[in-house]
Amino acid sequence: MTQPIFLVGPRGCGKTTVGLELARVSQSQFVDTDHWLQTQARQTIAEIVEKEGWESFRARESDTLEAVTAPSTIIATGGGIILAERNRQFMREKGIVIYLCAPVSTLVERLEAFPEEGQRPTLTGKPISEEVSEILAERDALYREAAHHVIDAAQSPEQVVNQIVTALRLACAS
Numbered sequence: 522m523t524q525p526i527f528l529v530g531p532r533g534c535g536k537t538t539v540g541l542e543l544a545r546v547s548q549s550q551f552v553d554t555d556h557w558l559q560t561q562a563r564q565t566i567a568e569i570v571e572k573e574g575w576e577s578f579r580a581r582e583s584d585t586l587e588a589v590t591a592p593s594t595i596i597a598t599g600g601g602i603i604l605a606e607r608n609r610q611f612m613r614e615k616g617i618v619i620y621l622c623a624p625v626s627t628l629v630e631r632l633e634a635f636p637e638e639g640q641r642p643t644l645t646g647k648p649i650s651e652e653v654s655e656i657l658a659e660r661d662a663l664y665r666e667a668a669h670h671v672i673d674a675a676q677s678p679e680q681v682v683n684q685i686v687t688a689l690r691l692a693c694a695s
């Protein structure tokens with residue numbers, strides 16, 4: 522399969538972790554929009570947001586999505602990529618979109634263990650569990666709208682990868 526694969530979902534659902542493993546087993550390229558953008562800008566997301574605001578970050582993120590999209594590539598996206606209709610449409614048209622879906626408790630547990638504040642500045646100013654719950658409630662429908670497949674991301678990275686491989690094989694066969 523040469524179409525790009527886009528992994529979408531909230532912070533901590535495992536897009537980067539699972540994407541790296543999926544690229545390894547499928548012998549594909551891997552790119553992470555958050556990492557790519559921060560390398561190009563030579564700034565963290567927290568710095569960009571502090572200096573330029575969220576709107577500017579979102580514009581950079583949409584440009585990044587288009588710049589990194591290529592055949593045989595697994596693309597781990599930022600948690601808010603689905604906010605722009607342009608991005609949802611672009612991903613659905615150009616490749617296969619996979620929503621890594623996990624409950625709030627799992628996301629909070631992972632984010633508390635690995636906060637990575639430079640990449641994940643607060644979105645609401647609220648405590649982490651409140652923020653995750655509020656943001657997921659706002660975005661779940663958008664992740665589903667963008668996705669061709671919804672995968673249970675509460676399992677181990679290897680199990681999540683296996684589910685994705687199975688979903689893609691089944692989709693190919695049908």
Ligand SMILES: Nc1ncnc2c1ncn2[C@@H]1O[C@H](COP(=O)(O)OP(=O)(O)OP(=O)(O)O)[C@@H](O)[C@H]1O
Pocket residue numbers: 530531532533534535536537538539555597598599600631632635640641674675676677678681
């Ligand atoms: N399936 C998993 N099982 C257990 N731990 C996981 C799993 N997936 C990710 N993690 C852990 O949770 C943390 C967050 O994962 P990751 O950075 O991959 O999420 P993300 O979806 O890329 O988040 P962001 O949107 O902020 O980039 C990581 O430190 C990782 O070790």
Ligand SMILES: O=C(O)C1=C[C@@H](O)[C@@H](O)[C@H](O)C1
Pocket residue numbers: 531532555566598599600601602640641642644
């Ligand atoms: O959920 C979000 O809106 C974000 C998630 C991260 O991946 C980064 O893209 C950024 O911190 C915004």
Ligand SMILES: [Mg+2]
Pocket residue numbers: 536537538553555597598
């Ligand atoms: Mg990530």
